[in-house]
Amino acid sequence: MMQQRLKQQVMTQQSLYHHPGLMATPQIEPILSGNLPPGFDSSTCRSVYVGNIHPQVYEFLLQEVFSSTGIIEGCKLIRKEKSSYGFVDYFDRRCAALAIVSLNGRHLFGQPIKVNWAYASSQREDTSGHFNIFVGDLSPEITDATLYACFSVYSSCSDARVMWDQKTGRSRGFGFVSFRNQQDAQSSINDMNGKWLGSRQIHCNWAVKGANVIDDKQSSDTKSVVELTSGTSDDGQEQATDDGPENNPLCRTVYVGNLAPEVNSAELHRHFHALGAGVIEDVRVQRDKGFGFVRYSTHGEAALAIQMGSARNLHGKPIKCSWGNKPTLSGTSSIPLPPPSATPMPTLSATDLALYERQLVLSKMAGMQALVHPQAQHALKQMGMATHAIYEVIYLSE
Numbered sequence: 001m002m003q004q005r006l007k008q009q010v011m012t013q014q015s016l017y018h019h020p021g022l023m024a025t026p027q028i029e030p031i032l033s034g035n036l037p038p039g040f041d042s043s044t045c046r047s048v049y050v051g052n053i054h055p056q057v058y059e060f061l062l063q064e065v066f067s068s069t070g071i072i073e074g075c076k077l078i079r080k081e082k083s084s085y086g087f088v089d090y091f092d093r094r095c096a097a098l099a100i101v102s103l104n105g106r107h108l109f110g111q112p113i114k115v116n117w118a119y120a121s122s123q124r125e126d127t128s129g130h131f132n133i134f135v136g137d138l139s140p141e142i143t144d145a146t147l148y149a150c151f152s153v154y155s156s157c158s159d160a161r162v163m164w165d166q167k168t169g170r171s172r173g174f175g176f177v178s179f180r181n182q183q184d185a186q187s188s189i190n191d192m193n194g195k196w197l198g199s200r201q202i203h204c205n206w207a208v209k210g211a212n213v214i215d216d217k218q219s220s221d222t223k224s225v226v227e228l229t230s231g232t233s234d235d236g237q238e239q240a241t242d243d244g245p246e247n248n249p250l251c252r253t254v255y256v257g258n259l260a261p262e263v264n265s266a267e268l269h270r271h272f273h274a275l276g277a278g279v280i281e282d283v284r285v286q287r288d289k290g291f292g293f294v295r296y297s298t299h300g301e302a303a304l305a306i307q308m309g310s311a312r313n314l315h316g317k318p319i320k321c322s323w324g325n326k327p328t329l330s331g332t333s334s335i336p337l338p339p340p341s342a343t344p345m346p347t348l349s350a351t352d353l354a355l356y357e358r359q360l361v362l363s364k365m366a367g368m369q370a371l372v373h374p375q376a377q378h379a380l381k382q383m384g385m386a387t388h389a390i391y392e393v394i395y396l397s398e
Helices: 002-016 059-069 093-103 144-151 182-192 265-273 299-309 350-369 374-397
Strands: 047-053 072-078 084-090 114-117 131-136 157-164 171-179 203-206 253-257 280-286 291-296 320-323
Touching: 047 059, 047 093, 059 072, 059 084, 059 093, 084 093, 093 114, 131 182, 131 299, 144 157, 144 171, 144 182, 171 182, 171 299, 182 203, 253 265, 253 299, 265 280, 265 291, 265 299, 291 299, 299 320
Parallel strands: none
Antiparallel strands: 047 084, 047 114, 072 084, 131 171, 131 203, 157 171, 253 291, 253 320, 280 291
């Protein structure tokens, strides 16, 4: 009886006022996301899923916000320590559609919420055993739906996810696409790598396990997370093993090969800093051997840098990225390097390069001092004074 009264109230209020969006259903119809189950029919759906909810948001506030698009039949909030999620049921499907269009991305306590059609987890295809590829250099306007539409030309494409920043609600510039068939995944890499999508040329590669841990804020307990599987080598054979660096959280170093002779540590730092994969702690280059190493603060950041950095040109040569062989020892300094100069390195003078190299050395020494015994710090300070004198000589000689 209560539901019948509420329905009558909905009909009465709709006769008293007409929201422009409610009167023009085709104009407010949300674009179906690539994350929805294949063949999902929203024509009879009256419920929306709300993700990335700030922990300070309570159910009464969520209900008040979503009541702005229509009368609510029910509201449920599942509270989590870092990021909550919930479901809102409407009497009228058009109210749900309007909520998706108008409330998706709205900030509550400074955190943008995600709103989409709700569906049962049993409707979602399990992609944990599917083949996943990494897609980088995505334009800011690319959404899950457009990414899925781009790769759905391959019949076994099962899912597409654009990774977003939960604080800003903006795209992080990369995503993942899943395929049921390995050959389709390989073909998509071969066909789509370097092609234009939106305003940028995208880069495609096999997804490296551990490259991006999709936490509760991104997965939102919808059972539709892209589980990253093992990467594959050029011949299609799986290269990930349980004992490999891709499964070892202590491995945080990226090996960078095929470097041009003129690439130094400062320029390599600038190159990887521009990728935005994470916090860089150390950069080393063996110029005579044509390779170098870039250490990140976490295993996931290093894995992401491998995907984003592979095959990019540096001084006309496509660099090769893979895992460093040795894991980072426990207790190693975790002090970020200072950001590189925004000025392109080829235009820097020898003095600028010397000062930058000095900054790297002093930064590393500061990390060492935090770890060694106090009695040994005196020797490090003397070493720092000697290093300072060396760079002063270089500077004055200019």
